[in-house]
Amino acid sequence: MTQQTQTRYRIGGMDCAACAGKIETAVRRIPGVSGASASATAGTLRVDHIDVPLGTIEQALRPLGYTVAPADAAPVAHHDHDHDHDPDHDHDHDHAGHDHGDHNHAPADNHFDLGTGPWWQTAKARLALACGLALLAAYSLGLVAPVLGHWAFLGALLVGLIPIARRALAGAFAGTPFSIETLMTIAAVGAVIIGATEEAATVVLLFLVGELLEGVAASRARASIQGLSALVPKTALLVTGDTTREVPATSLTIGAIVMVRPGDRIPADGQIVTGSSAIDESPVTGESLPVTRQPGDAVFAGTINTSAVLTLRVTAAAADNTIARIVRLVEEAQESKAPTARFIDRFSAWYTPGVLVVGALVAILPPLLLGQAWSEWVYKGLAILLIGCPCALVISTPAAIAAALSAGARRGLLLKGGAVLERLRDITTVALDKTGTLTLGKPLVTDILATTGAEADVLRLAAALETGSSHPLALAILSRAKADGVTIPAATDAAAIPGKGVAGQVAGQSILLLSPAAAAERIALPPDFAARLDGFAAAGKSVSVLLADDQLIGALALRDEPRPDARAGLDALRALGLKTIMLTGDNARTAQAIGADLGLEVRAGLLPADKQAIVRELQSQGQIVAKVGDGINDAPALAAADIGIAMGGGTDVALETADAAILHGRLADIAGMIGLSQAAMANIWQNIAVALGLKAVFLVTTILGITGLWPAILADTGATVLVTLNAMRLLGWRPR
Structure with a gap:
């Protein structure tokens, strides 16, 4: 098979x-x-x-x-x-x-x-120009030789109408008999039959100009996201041994080493090997200020190195770098129709034949039943065909969604389709993971206690013992020592004490960095000191006690701290009237401490299945739930939620497991994403109102005899251009 x-x-x-x-x-x-x-x-x-x-x-x-x-x-x-x-x-x-x-x-x-x-060099532009010149020539000839005016205008009409009629015929054979080209052809031919040849030629020209403007606006929307591809430089400086040579950026392979000079765009996703520089990430993430990146940090293709020479190790091929994935994701998202778009598609399938029926009834019934003049009512019926062209209505939704998806992508907000964009505005509850979402995802030294000497001495001795360790707490101590400019002495005989801490020799002293329980086994901790340690533990912090030759020197407290923007991001969600809740697998004491700091409800000690069950529970209560997590251990909950939002730096998992992803990892961007949904839906309803409102106005004025054929097509063309331009306003959208 x-x-x-x-x-x-x-x-x-x-x-x-x-x-x-x-x-x-x-x-x-x-x-x-x-x-x-x-x-x-x-x-x-x-x-x-x-x-x-x-x-x-x-x-x-x-x-x-x-x-x-x-x-x-x-x-x-x-x-x-x-x-x-x-x-x-x-x-x-x-x-x-x-x-x-x-x-x-x-x-x-x-x-x-x-x-x-x-x-202006396109075939469509040339056709519109040819039709316009033919119409001008016909008008001039009509002034010089009025007897030839009808035939001159007929010739001008045929310049534009023949291609339109050919497409109408091809569409009919291909299964689409009720197309815009069909309506145009019937209206133009009917106008010639009743003697309105000059007006018919004008209508055809306006139609061609309208199609040209529609194409220009549509291409601008496509270019807005495709323009991201141009951010990646064409060439890169490949480092091979002691030599550097220029190569096409598309030829870079994973693991290759490249040099990036100040002012250059980074040619590939990579990890900094040497150098420290401020990186302008605004083209990819929307971050307004340059961010300092150091050895070991990840950088995106298309971002700008502003201040120092860097060498990078390439971590993704050209086809899979962040820019390429964003473009691919947005293209696929634009292919996914929103519920409103699907409804309008179904509606328009019946709408166009309905317009033909209404136009025929307007043309036939008054003369047959009321004895009205045939020419007058046939003319009005033809005008109704032009008024009824569905272009503006049909493009009202997809144009707005495409522009919104593009605007979001350029600011690091990635949404997988119009359905996601439309659904976001209905969210009532946001459930957030803790580690890596509400917090930075790595511990930091938050407090240093010194019983004798200075805090810098405590940090110096602790860092000496932890040098060379890859444990997260050790890395946090070393990072704090580096940030504080502490000189770290050499330690000898450093070794881990399983379940208790680490020991070693520093400048002839026996140094121990132990858990509070292990330290209490060796010496008696002063009551006030022990009380401080209990306070740290109650705040969800990990504590290490420092001893030198069995003398108490001090202690360090460490915790995975909330993101700097966490409180502001949660406040923005609450300002939208949304309920927030933390779902975490971390222990209850740590989770409650973070939750108290940030002012949100906490559910702790959860397995992935527990998170999914809580999401289902909230939904059963009538809540529309957005689940925000890292896209890995939160996968069941992300899938169960009405909208799953992955946080982080554009990883494959983040982009593939959730309905949406926040590239820059800012909590405030969740509210921004919901704001984008609200702006897009408001734009869509504005477009629908313009499209149907203009048609209703001109329908009435046509039946009353106030307007005719060319105002009718001008109304349709104008509505199409207006809704497209209105949708394009979303390209300039920025989060509040």
């Missing part, structure tokens, strides 16, 4: 949801295809099929004015030159010169034109 596969293609010339619908219908009619899903916002097509070659899909889409190429082909601009197929085929639907990050063109030789061009 032949196995069914899913193949992803890039489509050239698709810039609205109506285009996507025609493509889906045409491809589904191909034998061997069981499903097809096209996304105008991503410029892609997914096909479920059994052994259907690219050429077969190309043959189905070429007559409709679209081109197709494999999804892994390099994104390029669309061709304008001649092809090996029908020389009479017009490419006015191929938005050639737009900045089509998602569009590819595949002529017979499979060579991709790497050149790009401005929108």
Whole structure:
């Protein structure tokens, strides 16, 4: 039995949801295809099929004015030159010169034109210009020789109408008889029949200009996310032994060492080997201020090294770096339709035939039943066909969602589709993991007690014993010593005491760093000192007591501290009226201490299955739950939640296990993500109101005889451009 596969293609010339619908219908009619899903916002097509070659899909889409190429082909601009197929085929639907990050063109030789061009050099722009010049010539000829005016305008009309009618006919044969091209063709031909040739030619020109503007706006939305790809430099300085040479960034392999000079963009995801520098991460994470990165820290491709020479070890190939994953994720998200978009798609499938019926009734019933003039009411019926064009309505939702997904991605907020974006605004409860989500995920030295001498002496001796250890508490002590500029002496005979601590010799003294219980076994701890240690323990801190030759020197308290922005992030969620709760596997005392600091409810000592059960419990109470975690041990709860949000630096697990990911790991970004959802849904409803409102106004004015054909198409074109431009406003969205 032949196995069914899913193949992803890039489509050239698709810039609205109506285009996507025609493509889906045409491809589904191909034998061997069981499903097809096209996304105008991503410029892609997914096909479920059994052994259907690219050429077969190309043959189905070429007559409709679209081109197709494999999804892994390099994104390029669309061709304008001649092809090996029908020389009479017009490419006015191929938005050639737009900045089509998602569009590819595949002529017979499979060579991709790497050149790009401005929108005014596209085939669609040339057609609109030709139609406009023909209309101007017809108007001039009509002034000079009025007897030829009708024929001149008819010629001008045909310049634009023939390509439109050909697409309408191809669409009808491909299973989409009720298309925008069909409505335009019927309206234009009907106008000629009743003697409104001049107006029909004007309507066709306005339609072509509207399509051109629609394509420009759609390509801008695509370019907004594809522009991220341009952040990664084309070349890198590869270090081999004692030599450095320039190589293509795409050739870098995992483990390669590269040098990054001040002012250069980092060419690959990597880990700093040598050097310390401030990194401008704003292109990837939206972080406004440069962040200091040191040896061992991870850095992203496309970020900017601002202050010092760095060497990096590459940790991801070009196809899998953070930028590439973000672009891939957003493209796939744009292919996922939101519930509102799916509803409008279903609605428009009945809407367009309904418009034809209403137009026919308006044209026929008044003359038949009331004896009205046929020419007047046929004219009004044709105008209603133009008013009813569904373009503005159909594009209202996907354009806004595409812009919102792109805006979020450019600020480190990654959402897997319109359904996630739409659902976020309904969240009522946010359940958060502790370690790595509410806290930094690593212990820090929070308190130093010195019974004799200075605190620096306690830190110095403790750091001497811990040098060379990879234990998290040891690393925390060494990090604090480095931050405080403490000189660390050499220790000899350093060794761990299982279950108790570590011992060694420093400058001839026997030094012990022990747990409070182990220290109490060796010496009597002063009551006030013991009380301080109990206070640290009650606050969820780990405590180590320092002894020198069995004399009490001091103690250090360590804890995985809340993120610096944790309180502000939780306050932002509460300001939205959301309930917050901590779900953690950590011990109850530590969790309660952190929870008290941050002011949120705590459930501690949980296994992954327990977290999932609590999420289910909250949902059974009617809560819409967002679960925030690291995407690994929280996987069951992330999957159970209405929305799973992964925190962290763009790891594969974070991007693949949750519905959304916060690249920069800021808690405040959770509220920002919900704010983006609210802004997107408000934008969608604004677009729907504009699209339907203008149609309602012009429907009434047309029936009353106030407006005619060209205002009708201007209203439709204007509504399409308005909703697209309104959606594009979301590209400039910023979290509060």
